[in-house]
Amino acid sequence: MRATARQRQTQPLQIVRLSMARRGRLLRRLWHDAPLSSIGALGVIGFLLLALIGPYLTPYNPTANSLSERNQPPSLAHPFGTDNFGRDILSRIIYGGRNIFALTGSATLIAVGLGLVIGLYVGYLGGWLDQIVMRLADALLALPSLLLTLVLLGALGNSRFTVLVAIVILYVPIVTRVVRSVVLDVKTKAYIEAAEIGGESRFHILFREIMPAVLPTLAVEGALRFSYAIFLVASLGFLGLGVARPEPDWGLMVSEARDWYALSPHILFFPSAAIVVLVVCVNLMADGLRRLLEYSEAD
Amino acid sequence: MRSTAAYVLQYWFFYLKGGRAHTPLHEQFLRQIAMCSSSRKISRRRFLSLSAAAAAGALLYKTSPTFAQASDRSAQGLRPQTARTGVIRVGWEAVKRLDPAFASSDSEIAFLTAVYDYLVDVTTTDAVSPRLAESWRVSEDGRQYTFKLVPNAKFHDGKPLTAEDVLYSFNRLRDPAVGSPKISLFDNLEQISAPDDLTVVFTLKTTEPDFIYSITDNSAVIVRAGATNFETEFIGTGPFKVERYIPEDRTLFVANEDYWQSGLPYAAGMEHRYLDSNAAIEALRGGELDVVLRMPNARFVALQNDPNLQTVTFPTSGHDALRLRMDMPPGNDPRVRKALKMATNREEINAFAQLGLGSPGRDAPIGAYFADYFDPDSPLPPYDPDGARALLAEAGYPDLTFDLFVPNTGTRPDFAVVIKDQWAKAGITVNINLVDEATYYGDDGWLEVQLGITGWGARPSPQQYLDFSLKSDGKWNESRIADPELDALIVKAGTSVDRAERIAAYKAIQRKLAEDGPLIIPYFFPTVGAARKEWQFEGGFTVQAFPGRTTFTRARQA
Numbered sequence: 001m002r003a004t005a006r007q008r009q010t011q012p013l014q015i016v017r018l019s020m021a022r023r024g025r026l027l028r029r030l031w032h033d034a035p036l037s038s039i040g041a042l043g044v045i046g047f048l049l050l051a052l053i054g055p056y057l058t059p060y061n062p063t064a065n066s067l068s069e070r071n072q073p074p075s076l077a078h079p080f081g082t083d084n085f086g087r088d089i090l091s092r093i094i095y096g097g098r099n100i101f102a103l104t105g106s107a108t109l110i111a112v113g114l115g116l117v118i119g120l121y122v123g124y125l126g127g128w129l130d131q132i133v134m135r136l137a138d139a140l141l142a143l144p145s146l147l148l149t150l151v152l153l154g155a156l157g158n159s160r161f162t163v164l165v166a167i168v169i170l171y172v173p174i175v176t177r178v179v180r181s182v183v184l185d186v187k188t189k190a191y192i193e194a195a196e197i198g199g200e201s202r203f204h205i206l207f208r209e210i211m212p213a214v215l216p217t218l219a220v221e222g223a224l225r226f227s228y229a230i231f232l233v234a235s236l237g238f239l240g241l242g243v244a245r246p247e248p249d250w251g252l253m254v255s256e257a258r259d260w261y262a263l264s265p266h267i268l269f270f271p272s273a274a275i276v277v278l279v280v281c282v283n284l285m286a287d288g289l290r291r292l293l294e295y296s297e298a299d
Numbered sequence: 300m301r302s303t304a305a306y307v308l309q310y311w312f313f314y315l316k317g318g319r320a321h322t323p324l325h326e327q328f329l330r331q332i333a334m335c336s337s338s339r340k341i342s343r344r345r346f347l348s349l350s351a352a353a354a355a356g357a358l359l360y361k362t363s364p365t366f367a368q369a370s371d372r373s374a375q376g377l378r379p380q381t382a383r384t385g386v387i388r389v390g391w392e393a394v395k396r397l398d399p400a401f402a403s404s405d406s407e408i409a410f411l412t413a414v415y416d417y418l419v420d421v422t423t424t425d426a427v428s429p430r431l432a433e434s435w436r437v438s439e440d441g442r443q444y445t446f447k448l449v450p451n452a453k454f455h456d457g458k459p460l461t462a463e464d465v466l467y468s469f470n471r472l473r474d475p476a477v478g479s480p481k482i483s484l485f486d487n488l489e490q491i492s493a494p495d496d497l498t499v500v501f502t503l504k505t506t507e508p509d510f511i512y513s514i515t516d517n518s519a520v521i522v523r524a525g526a527t528n529f530e531t532e533f534i535g536t537g538p539f540k541v542e543r544y545i546p547e548d549r550t551l552f553v554a555n556e557d558y559w560q561s562g563l564p565y566a567a568g569m570e571h572r573y574l575d576s577n578a579a580i581e582a583l584r585g586g587e588l589d590v591v592l593r594m595p596n597a598r599f600v601a602l603q604n605d606p607n608l609q610t611v612t613f614p615t616s617g618h619d620a621l622r623l624r625m626d627m628p629p630g631n632d633p634r635v636r637k638a639l640k641m642a643t644n645r646e647e648i649n650a651f652a653q654l655g656l657g658s659p660g661r662d663a664p665i666g667a668y669f670a671d672y673f674d675p676d677s678p679l680p681p682y683d684p685d686g687a688r689a690l691l692a693e694a695g696y697p698d699l700t701f702d703l704f705v706p707n708t709g710t711r712p713d714f715a716v717v718i719k720d721q722w723a724k725a726g727i728t729v730n731i732n733l734v735d736e737a738t739y740y741g742d743d744g745w746l747e748v749q750l751g752i753t754g755w756g757a758r759p760s761p762q763q764y765l766d767f768s769l770k771s772d773g774k775w776n777e778s779r780i781a782d783p784e785l786d787a788l789i790v791k792a793g794t795s796v797d798r799a800e801r802i803a804a805y806k807a808i809q810r811k812l813a814e815d816g817p818l819i820i821p822y823f824f825p826t827v828g829a830a831r832k833e834w835q836f837e838g839g840f841t842v843q844a845f846p847g848r849t850t851f852t853r854a855r856q857a
Contacts, residue, residue: 065720067647084597085651085716240707245731246716258577262601 026295030288037291040284047278051101054094062087062095062248071264081266083257085246089267092248093274099249100278103160104229107167112222114168115175116214120206122176123183134180137173145170145232153241163233163242170232171225178221179214186213216293223286227279234275250275383554383567385856387834390579390591391571393547398529399520400472400479405593406571408517408847413552413569414455415520415535418446418465418499419511421759421848423613423841427511431460431521431536432499441506441796444514448497452536452559454523460536460559462493467524469501483774484513506794508801509760517845538564538852547573564852565837583608583829590830592846596654596710599827612827614658615844616668617757619714620768621703621819624749626779633815634694641680641687642725643718645821652713653822660820663812664755664764665805668823668844672761672805677813687725700728704751706739711752714821746777753777757826757844761805765789769812778817785811833857 031038060078066086074081080089122130140148149166156162186192187210195209236242237251245252253271261268391406399411420430429435432446452460471477473485487510489502503510513519523534533541536559539552552569572579572588580598582588584605594602603610623630623639630636640662649657658667661677691699705715712733719729739745745753755764767773770789771781785808792804812818828842828849837853 063720065647065651065717067650070651085713085720240733245712245733246719259595259597263597 026292029295030291034288034291037284037288040281041288043277043281044285047097047281048101050094051098055098058088058091058094060088060091062091063246071260071267073264073266080270081264083253083267084260084264087246089253089270092253093250093271096248096250096253096271097274097278099160099243099247100230100233103164104167104226104233107164108171108222108226108229110164111168111171111225112175112218115172116179116211116218118172119176119179120183120210120214123180124187124202124206124210130180133176137176140169140173141177146235149232149236150241153236158241158244160242163236167229167232171229175218175221175225178217182214182217183210186210216290216297219293220286220290223282223289227282227286230275230279230282383565385566385834386551386568386570387566387851387854387856388570388572388587388589389851390574390582390588392575392593393573394550394571396530397533397544399468399518399522400477400481400529402518403480405845405847406573408845409571409849410550411517411520411535412537412848412850413539413571414533414537414541415522416452416537417515417520419514421512421515421843423843427515431465435511441508442503444501444503444510446499446501446514448499449559450497453557454536455534455540455555456523457557458523460521461496461524462499463496464524465499465521466491466493467526468521469519471522472518479518481516481518484516506796508796508798509762509793512759515759517848538850539569542568549573560852565855566851569851583831586831588831589834590828590851592826592828592842592849594827594829596656596825596827599656599829600654602829605829607832608829609832609840610827610829611840611842612656612825613842614656614666614668614823615757615826616664616666616759616761617755617824617826617844618660618664618666618820618822619652619709619711619752619754619824620664621714621718621750621752621821622778623817624777624779625781625817627749629694629696629699630749630778630817632694632696634690635696635699636815636817637680638687638690638694638725639722639727640819641683641690642722642727643819643821644682644721645819647721648714648717648821651717652710653825656825656827657822658825660822661809661813662816662818662820663809664768664818664820665761665809666820666823669761669805671802674806674809677806677809679813684721684724687727691726698726698728701730701750702732702748703729704732704734704739704745704748706736706745706752706754707733708736709754710824711754714752718819746775751777757824759844762789762793765808766793769808780817782811 027038064087066082069078069082069086071084072078072082072086078088078090080093083089083092118133122133148170149163152166152169153162156165192205192209195205200209233242234251234254237249237253238255240252240255243249243252245256250271254268254275257268257271389409391409392404394402394404394407394410396402396407397410399415402408402411416431418430418432419435420428422428431448431452433449435444435446437444446465448460448462448465454460454464469485469488469491472479472481473488475482487504487507489504492500492502494500501510501514521536522529526532526534533544538555538558538560540555542551542553544550550571552571554564554567558564572582574582574588576591576594576598579588579591580594580602583591584602584607586607599610599612602608623636625631625636645659645661649655649659660666661674661679663677665672665674667673667675691697703715703718705711712731715729715731715733719731722729739751745751755768758764765773766789767775768777769780770776770786771783772786788804788808788811792801792808795801795804826842826844826846828840828846830836830840833856835855835857837855841849843849
C-alpha cells in the first residue's frame with residue numbers, strides 16, 4: 001500500500017527516466033491531441049536556439065548606425081528591413097531575444113526555486129510560520145506588478161539587475177502559494193505519515209517524498225511565470241526601463257518605432273511580432289507540458 | 300438649464316438608438332452644454348454694463364456662428380448669417396496655467412495669444428511687428444522706448460484699452476510678490492510711465508538693443524488693469540473671446556465682434572482641443588481637427604504626403620547642446636574638447652535626429668536663423684575620428700569613457716544614440732543615461748553632470764543663450780566656461796547700439812566656440828505644422844518659431 005501510493009505520486013518525475021519508446025509515444029499523443037502545443041514548444045526551442053547561436057549567424061552589429069541604409073523595407077540583405085538608424089532589425093531582434101532569455105530565464109528559475117523551498121517548508125510545517133508567510137505573500141500579491149517594479153527601479157536604480165530582483169519579488173509569492181497548496185494535499189497521504197513514523201529526516205521528507213509530487217504543477221506554473229516575465233520585461237523596455245539605448249530590447253524597439261509606423265511600419269511590426277509570438281509559444285508550451293504530465297500520470 | 304436637460308435627453312435617445320460619438324450631433328451636444336452654462340454667466344455680467352436689449356442682441360449674435368458650423372447642413376438658412384464662417388479646430392496638449400505670468404507651454408501661450416494682445420508681436424522670422432502698439436520710438440541714447448497704443452482697442456467687457464492696463468500688465472510681471480519666472484527679463488527696466496492714456500514709456504538702466512524682445516515675450520500680454528482671476532476670467536482685447544473652457548478637454552472661442560483690427564478674425568470661432576500628439580495627428584488625418592502644430596519629425600514627414608493637408612516647416616533658433624564641463628578633467632584639456640569636436644559628424648546627427656528638417660549648427664547657439672549674426676565659416680575642426688583618437692592619446696586619455704545624461708524628450712535621445720556610435724569610432728565609450736525631463740532639470744542636476752544634452756527653446760535673439768549659459772557668471776553656465784575675453788564679447792554684443800559692432804561681436808563669439816568651446820550643437824530644430832486644406836491662410840500657412848504664438852485670425856474656411 002505504502003509503496004504503490006508513493007509510486008503513483010513520484011511517477012511524474014520519472015518521465016525523464018522513461019524509455020525512448022514510451023517518450024516517443026507520449027509526444028506522438030501530444031502531437032495528435034494538441035498539435036498547437038507541440039508547435040509552441042518547438043517555437044520556444046527555436047527562439048532559444050536563435051538566442052544561443054543567432055549572434056554568430058548575423059553579419060550585422062545591432063547597434064551600428066548607417067545613414068545610407070535607413071528605413072529599408074525587408075529584403076534579402078535585411079530580411080526584417082532596417083530601422084530609422086539603419087540598423088538591421090533581425091539582428092536587433094536576435095540580440096534582444098538573447099537578453100530576454102537571459103533575464104527572464106534566470107529570474108524565473110530563481111523565483112521558482114525560492115518559491116518551491118518556501119512553499120514546501122510553510123506548507124509542511126504549517127502553524128504560525130505558515131500564517132505569517134502567507135499573509136506576507138498576500139500583501140505582495142495585492143501590489144500591481146508594474147507599479148512595484150517601477151518603485152523598485154526608482155529605489156535601486158534603472159538596471160537589468162533591478163528588473164531581475166523585481167521579477168523574483170513578484171513571482172516568489174505566487175509560486176509559494178501554488179507549491180503550498182499541493183503540499184497541503186500531499187502531506188495528508190499515508191506514505192508521508194509512514195516516512196514520518198519511519199524516522200526520516202525533515203529534509204528527506206520535504207525533498208524526497210513531497211517534492212516529486214509538486215514538480216508537475218511547478219513545471220506548468222514555471223512556464224506560465226516565464227511567459228509573464230517576458231511580457232513584463234517587454235513592458236518595461238517599452239517604458240524605457242531596465243535597458244539603455246541603443247541596446248536592442250524588444251519592448252524598447254517597439255517604443256522607438258511608434259513615431260515611424262506611418263512611414264515604415266515594418267520597424268514597428270517585427271519587434272511587436274517577436275514579443276507576441278514568443279509569449280504565445282511559451283503559453284502553448286506550458287499547456288503541452290501539463291498534458292504530457294497528465295498522460296504519464298494516467299499511464 | 301432646461302435646454303441643457305433637453306439636450307441630455309435627446310443625446311441619450313440618440314445614443315440608445317446606436318449613435319456613435321464624435322458625430323455632428325455629439326459635437327452639437329457638447330457645444331450646447333457649453334453654451335447653456337457660459338451664456339448664463341455672460342448675460343449676468345452684461346446685465347450690469349449694458350442695456351438688456353443690447354445683451355439679448357449680443358447673445359443672439361454670439362451663439363449664431365457656432366450653430367452655423369454645427370448644423371450647417373440642416374438649418375443654415377434659418378440662422379442669421381455673418382461674414383465669419385467656420386470654427387477652426389486646433390490640437391494642443393492640455394493647458395495647466397492660464398495666468399500670463401506663469402503660462403509657459405505652447406498650448407497655454409496659444410490660449411493667451413487668442414484671448415489677449417501683445418504690445419508688439421514677433422513675425423515668423425522673429426522681426427517685430429506692431430500689435431497693440433501702433434508705433435514706437437527708441438530715444439537717441441537707446442534707453443527710452445515710447446509706445447503709441449491703438450486708440451480703438453476694447454476689452455471683452457467693453458472697457459477701452461488705456462496705458463494704465465499696459466502699466467499694470469508689465470508691473471505684474473515685474474512684481475516679486477506675483478513671483479513670475481519672467482521677472483529677470485525686466486531687470487534692466489528702470490521705470491514704466493504713461494504720459495497720457497495712449498502712450499507708454501519704458502526707461503532702461505543701461506542700453507539694451509534687444510529690449511524690444513522682452514516686450515514681445517510670451518508672457519507679456521496686456522491684461523485688464525486690476526485683473527487677478529486669470530485662471531477663471533479671460534478678459535483681454537484679443538481676437539477671440541472664451542466661450543467655454545472645459546479643463547483637460549477643450550476651449551471654445553468665438554470671434555470678438557468688436558476686435559480693434561476690423562474684419563479680423565475671419566473665422567467665426569476657434570476650438571482648442573486638448574489631446575496628446577498621437578491622438579491629435581490621427582484626428583487631423585481623420586478630419587476631426589484642422590490644425591496641429593507640434594509633432595515628432597517622423598510623424599510630420601508622413602503627413603507631408605497626405606493630399607488633404609498643407610504643411611509648413613522651417614528651422615528655428617531652438618537647439619540641443621551637448622556640453623562638457625570645463626572645470627574638471629578631461630574637459631579642462633583643450634585637446635580633449637577639440638578631439639570630441641573632431642569625432643563628431645554634425646551633418647549625420649542632423650540627418651538622423653532632424654531628418655534633414657533642421658538647419659546645421661556650428662557648435663555655437665547662433666544659427667542661420669539669426670541671418671546677419673550667423674557665421675557660416677566659423678573654424679570648426681573637420682570630422683576626423685582617427686585624428687581625434689590620436690589627439691586623445693596624446694592628451695593622455697586613450698580610453699575615454701563618459702556617462703552621458705540625456706532628458707528623454709524630443710530628439711535628444713536620437714542625438715545621443717548617434718553620438719555614441721560616432722564617438723565609438725574614435726575610441727570613446729559613451730553610456731547613455733536617459734532620464735525623465737523633470738528629473739534632468741530637477742534640483743539643478745543638469746548643471747552638475749559632466750556630459751549632458753540640454754535642449755534650448757527657440758528665442759528671438761541669441762543674447763539670452765549667451766547671457767545665461769556661456770558667461771562665467773551666467774545663471775545656467777552648465778559647462779562652467781570662464782573666459783574673460785568671451786565675457787567681454789558677450790557684454791559688447793548685448794549692449795552695443797551699433798549694429799555692425801554687434802555683428803562683429805557675435806561672429807567673434809562663434810569663432811571662439813567653434814575652435815575651443817565646451818558645446819557641440821549639431822542642429823537647430825525645425826518648427827512644423829500641418830493644416831487641412833479646407834482652411835486657407837492669408838499670406839500662406841505659417842507657424843511661429845514658438846508654435847503657441849501662431850495666430851489664426853487670418854484663417855478662412857474655403
